Amino acid sequence: MGDLPGRSNAEGYLNTAPMGKPLRVIRLIEGDLSLKLMEMGCLPGQWVEIVHRASGGHALALQVADYVLALRAEEARAVMVRWGESPVADMDFFAITSTQG
Amino acid sequence: MMRRRIYVAGNPNSGKSTLFNALSGLHQKTANFPGVTVESLQSTLDLGNGVMADLVDLPGTYSLYPQSEDEKVACRELIQASLEPQTPTLILLVLDASNLFRSMLLISQIRDLNLPMLVVLNKADRVSSPSLKGVIQWFSDELGLVAVAADARKGRGLPEIQRAIRKPLEAYTVGQRGAGPSPADQWMQLYDSPGASSPPARQEEIRRQHSKETVERYSLIAAQLKSCPVHETKAKPALPNSMDKVLLHPFWGYVVFVAVMSLMFQALFAWASYPMDGIESMMLWAADYTQQALQSQYPGWSRFLVQGLIPGISGVLVFVPQIFLLFFFLVVLEESGYMSRVSYLMDHGLKSIGLNGKSIVPMIGGFACAVPSITATRNIVSWKERMATIMVLPLMSCSARLPVYALLIQFAVPGGYWLGIFSLQGLTMMGLYLLGVVAAIGSALAMKYWIKPKGPSYFMLEIAPYQWPVSRNLWQVPVRYCVNFVQGAGKVIVLVSVLLWALSSFGPRNNLMATLRGQEEAPPLEQSYAGVLGRALEPVVKPLGFDWKIGIALVTSFAAREVFVGTMATIYGLEGDPDDPQTGKKLKERMGADLKAGTHQPMFDSATVWSLLIFYAFALQCMSTIAATRMETKSWKWPMLQLAYLSLLAYAGSFLVYRLCLLI
Known part of the structure; x- marks a missing residue:
């Protein structure tokens, strides 16, 4: 599944994801950065939201749990997200559905 | 006398250092951890009953999987503490009460180290108080941990914390182990095997293991937090904020x-x-x-x-x-x-x-x-x-270059205006x-x-909500x-100034002791050691259009760049304050009247002055900077490289500019 424009339900890297929509983290690309992201609570299964994009799209601000994290666009490429679903009540924000590859 | 350690640990941005400052007051000193470039502060507290405690502010970390230098310090100290039961250690774990979820990973790991731990629910003002009470109860029921609510910025909860750290450590000992798979000595092995030099395959393995463990721990945390009373956060969202519409605007x-x-x-x-x-x-x-x-x-x-x-x-x-x-x-x-x-x-x-x-x-x-x-x-x-x-x-x-530029520009640039408003000297x-x-x-x-x-290497930065700075x-x-500056770099500056004074006050031809006793006059600058040095330097600086007098000034400028002006004043035989406008004017006249040796050319012609300006713009003529770089990098390699490349840049730049000016 790629980032198909016009599709309501799509997946893609975080840097290509729409702003202001609930995004679900599907998996993280392995590396030092993904470990850091997971430690900070940005885990697979978590709901996140892009709250700001820097001009030129070089960086973005991501709402994770109760705080905001600034990431470079290339750093956001380490996060695969899905959008178009609305957060379901029982999949509350502590749920972890999949482990990393 | 009994001695114990209190380690203040927690996530970055948890208000850890503010709490440390509030507990320790001004009696702080730099904590030294062997072989690392990270500085952390420590202070001694008298807990009463003959018990003294070293309160140490550990660098902020999100987990015990260190990546940066300061995280490594925090992790090593914590793990070491669990391996040395002879020095009783209390962990004061500071967490942001409005960011509970994220703080739980570090708590779960430190719990597995079996260290006595007191949890401080900081920034309690951001959480409504009924749910705060529930959270404290939850910590006790679910995790067997003592928690205290505090707002370190306003000093709330400080008396409770001060009372709590006076209790015997048994009150905080964690009985049962958590579900974590990694005992302390295994972690210790991981971090003490020099990370950078271990083969990539091993690093990969460690990372995989850490990733797996993180997910497992968070799964457990998520399950545990289900029974935690959902606390209402009063904190405003960090972003988007009406102020950010302006402050983060592309223009x-x-x-x-x-x-x-x-x-x-x-x-x-x-x-x-x-x-x-x-x-x-x-x-x-x-x-x-x-x-x-x-x-x-x-x-x-x-x-x-x-x-x-x-x-x-x-x-x-x-x-x-x-x-x-x-x-x-x-x-x-x-x-x-x-x-x-x-x-x-x-x-x-x-x-x-x-x-x-x-x-x-x-x-x-x-x-x-x-x-x-x-x-x-x-x-x-x-x-x-x-x-x-x-x-x-x-x-x-x-700012030290400012007086040097101001003195020299007068010789190279006329006093006129461009378009009637911009002073040419100002533009220069x-x-x-x-x-x-x-x-x-x-x-x-x-x-x-x-x-x-x-x-x-990554940027990744937490954007905190706007808040007023803490007045303390x-x-x-x-x-x-x-x-820190006066004690660190200050020592070097004083030492070098004294050395430079000695070089310019004594010469090879006069008796040192006699001069000191005042039986003999100090030699003129030209015959002092500094003068000899300047003469020796002349062949080196001649290609740049400088003579021995400028050579001396370049040497003395190492104490501070603005010493150039004072040295020029001394060399051109002026008494009095070089900053005084009258003296300054006189200095300019005398410098302007000086001729290049064996010619009728003024010494400070535009070629020499431009060359000198370029030299001062680039050269690292500052002992304090070298001392600061040494202090921050904890090695002589970096300050020496810095000195070398900036000197090269200055020399090459000056040489080119001088030659170009002579051609024109």
């Missing part, structure tokens, strides 16, 4: 940034000049007083104190107001949450030249003085980007500042390919940096 954001930086500039140049003048006149008064008291009986001592030691101390203290103000502004920018936004805004541009979004504030501070700015690079996570920032910082024209001055910036960008680009990356931190932090 207005930069306008605000320039305005804020201009204010800081104004403070560092204009406001700081009053206390700086005060310190200088106080030191002059002290010198006068000393001379009157000692001159007749101990002329040698008098000369040493009045011309060597007191100016040296004065040269250190005179930096203190600027350092205080610079760090005052840095605390305001950092704590208000603005700094993280500026870094976010600027990161892309700075990254393309091999620096980091977080380099911006030290770079701006470099216009005032490189010394405190080098210290201010500490929050740059990437080692490579931090080194590059430190290396190029001295190219930002600092601005050009020299710009030249420094351009050279800094160029050098940063060169460093980008030259410095090898070490450790992870506004003076406590700058005061601490001033004390």
Whole structure:
């Protein structure tokens, strides 16, 4: 599944994801950065939201749990997200559905 | 006497250091951890009943999987503490009560170390109080941990914490182990096997293991948190915020940034000049007083104190107001949450030249003085980007270059105006500042390919909600940096000033003891050791259009760049204050009348002056900067490389400019 424009339900890297929509983290690309992201609570299964994009799209601000994290666009490429679903009540924000590859 | 340790641990931005400052007051010193470049503070507390405690502020970390240098320190200290039961240690775990989920990973790991732990639910003002009580109860029921609510910024909860840390440690001992799979000694092995040199396959394995463990721990945490009373956060979202519409705007954001930086500039140049003048006149008064008291009986001592030691101390203290103000502004920018936004805004541009979004504030501070700015690079996570920032910082024209530029520009540029409003000399001055910036960008680009990356490099920065800075931190932090500076770099400056004084007061042809006792006059500068040195240096600086007199000034400028003006005044046989406009005018006349040896050409013709200006724009003629770089990098390699490349740049630049001027 790629980032198909016009599709309501799509997946893609975080840097290509729409702003202001609930995004679900599907998996993280392995590396030092993904470990850091997971430690900070940005885990697979978590709901996140892009709250700001820097001009030129070089960086973005991501709402994770109760705080905001600034990431470079290339750093956001380490996060695969899905959008178009609305957060379901029982999949509350502590749920972890999949482990990393 | 009983002694115990209290380690203040927690996530970055949890308010850990504010709590540490509140508990320790001003009695802080730098905690030394062997072989690391990270500084952390410690303080001694008297817990009563003959129990003393070392309170240590560990660097902030999100987990016990360290990546940066400061995280490594925190992890090693915590793990070590669990392996050394002979030194009882209490962990004061500070967490942001409005960010509970994220803090739980570190708690779960430290719990597995079986260390006594007191949890501080900081920033309690952001959580409504009924749910806070529930959370404290939950910590006790679910995890068997004692938790205290606090608001370190306002000092709330401090008495409770002070009471709690006086209790015997048994009150906090965790009975049952958590579900974590890694015992302490296994972790210790992981971190003490030198990370950078272990094979990539092993690093990969460690990372995989850590990832797996993180997911497992968070699964457990998620299950446990289900029974935690959902606390209502009163905190406003950090972003988007109505203020950010302006502050992060692609155009207005930069306008605000320039305005804020201009204010800081104004403070560092204009406001700081009053206390700086005060310190200088106080030191002059002290010198006068000393001379009157000692001159007749101990002329040698008098000369040493009045011309060597007191100016040296004065040269250190005179930096203190600027350092205080610079760090005052840095605390305001950092704590208000603005700094993280500026870094976010600027990161892309700075990254393309091999620096980091977080380099911006030290770079701006470099216009005032490189010394405190080098210290201010500490929050740059990437080692490579931090080194590059430190290396190029001295190219930002600092305030010490100002008097040198002002004296020399008069010889090279006529006093007229361009378009009737812009003073040509003023424009030249601005050009020299710009030249420094351009050279800094160029050098940063060169460093980008030259410095090898070490450790992870990413920007990733938490953007905190806006808040008012804590008033205690506004003076406590700058005061601490001033004390650090006076004790660290200050020693070197005093030492070098005394050395330079000795070199210029004694010569190979006169008797040292006789001069000291006042039986013999000090030799004229030309015959002093400094003069001999200047003469010896002449062949080296001749291709740049300099003579032995400028050679001496280049040597003495190492104490501080502005010493150039004073040295010129001494060489051209002037008494009195070189800053005095009357003396300044006379100095200009005498320098203007000097001729190049064996010719009818003025010594300070435009070729020599331009060459000298370029030299001062680039050269690292500052002992304090070298000392600061040494202090921050904990190695001689970096300050020596810095000195070498900036000297080369200065020499090559001056040579080219001199030759070009002669051609024209």
